[in-house]
Amino acid sequence: MDTTxxxxxxxxxxxxxxxxxxxxxxxxxxxxxxxxAVIAVGLVALCCRDPSLRTAGAVILxxxxxxxxxxxxxxxxxxxx
Amino acid sequence: xxxxxxxxxxxxxxVAVFLASAVEMVEALTIVLAVGVTRGWRSAIEGVAAAxxxxxxxxxxxxxxxxxxxxxxALRLVIGALLLIFGLQWLRxxxxxxxxxxxxxxxxxxxxxxxxxxxxPAATGGRDATGFTVAFKGVFLxxxxxxxxxxxxxxxxxxxxxxxxxxxxxxxxxxxxxxILARQLSSVPENAMKMAVGLMLVSFGTFWSGEGVGxxxxxxxxxxxxxxxxxGLTAWALVTALHRQAPAPTAVSPAEGASGA
Numbered sequence: 001m002d003t004t005x006x007x008x009x010x011x012x013x014x015x016x017x018x019x020x021x022x023x024x025x026x027x028x029x030x031x032x033x034x035x036x037a038v039i040a041v042g043l044v045a046l047c048c049r050d051p052s053l054r055t056a057g058a059v060i061l062x063x064x065x066x067x068x069x070x071x072x073x074x075x076x077x078x079x080x081x
Numbered sequence: 082x083x084x085x086x087x088x089x090x091x092x093x094x095x096v097a098v099f100l101a102s103a104v105e106m107v108e109a110l111t112i113v114l115a116v117g118v119t120r121g122w123r124s125a126i127e128g129v130a131a132a133x134x135x136x137x138x139x140x141x142x143x144x145x146x147x148x149x150x151x152x153x154x155a156l157r158l159v160i161g162a163l164l165l166i167f168g169l170q171w172l173r174x175x176x177x178x179x180x181x182x183x184x185x186x187x188x189x190x191x192x193x194x195x196x197x198x199x200x201x202p203a204a205t206g207g208r209d210a211t212g213f214t215v216a217f218k219g220v221f222l223x224x225x226x227x228x229x230x231x232x233x234x235x236x237x238x239x240x241x242x243x244x245x246x247x248x249x250x251x252x253x254x255x256x257x258x259x260x261i262l263a264r265q266l267s268s269v270p271e272n273a274m275k276m277a278v279g280l281m282l283v284s285f286g287t288f289w290s291g292e293g294v295g296x297x298x299x300x301x302x303x304x305x306x307x308x309x310x311x312x313g314l315t316a317w318a319l320v321t322a323l324h325r326q327a328p329a330p331t332a333v334s335p336a337e338g339a340s341g342a
Binding site for chain 2: 021025026028030033034037038041044045048049054055057058061062065066068069070072073076077
């Protein structure tokens with residue numbers, strides 16, 4: 001039985017539970033997807049500071065996302081075979 | 082032309098919200114059925130009702146705040162990034178399952194797991210705290226995912242009402258189907274639905290996070306179906322490439338079964 005958790009005051013339990021929920025929701029067992037998506041959007045944001053590259057962003061962002069998906073799937077596949 | 086683009090965007094929105102909400106509701110229904118069968122229907126129904134009340138309060142507080150207080154470009158960036166991450170998680174698992182590298186999400190196995198967890202003695206008479214808590218947790222967590230999907234897809238496309246109606250329709254359809262089919266949950270082709278939902282969430286996430294940082298999408302909203310097609314091709318290529326090296330799938334773990342994606 002987890003007596004440590006039950007001794008905590010309910011506001012702390014609530015905050016910890018809320019944080020844990022969002023951690024699991026966004027990061028969970030695939031931190032590379034979280035980091036990769038943030039980096040991809042950040043890189044495209046930098047590109048779009050130049051107005052002439054705003055249309056190129058429509059190709060760069062999906063290409064980065066597809067590459068991120070492929071890398072994450074490939075990493076999982078290598079770990080399972 | 083503008084009317085066609087708007088209509089196309091609305092159809093994609095309704096389909097995305099309906100499918101995403103249906104997937105979450107199938108998972109919630111699995112838990113509620115397990116609680117009802119093992120701990121009694123009173124605690125299960127009370128847990129569901131309490132979760133719905135808390136969710137309604139959250140929607141009442143967060144909905145207007147998101148719509149009225151946050152600048153649209155910032156909203157699109159944050160929400161787009163959230164959808165992108167959430168959708169990538171779904172799509173990754175769906176690709177791994179389709180290629181045989183991960184066991185398919187087996188609702189019957191999850192139902193059996195929930196029954197085993199709950200098979201301890203139920204409280205004699207009155208309320209059963211375990212049944213109430215498990216039903217509450219299941220409906221609240223899955224329902225919160227539906228709320229996030231409705232608020233994000235609905236507010237950014239200025240169609241919150243349409244998104245809410247699509248989600249409500251999904252809840253009604255899954256509830257009716259659940260009542261009819263009861264424990265035959267594995268008859269719902271969940272991985273195919275998850276693949277479709279993952280593709281749509283990643284496409285919406287890419288589109289809105291791009292708009293949030295200033296990307297100019299050729300064809301405006303018509304870029305969304307193009308993104309769906311591109312990511313669909315990517316997923317198909319990954320499944321095909323991985324199919325040959327797939328070992329026999331392992332059994333689904335309880336932790337995976339209880340998680341969202």
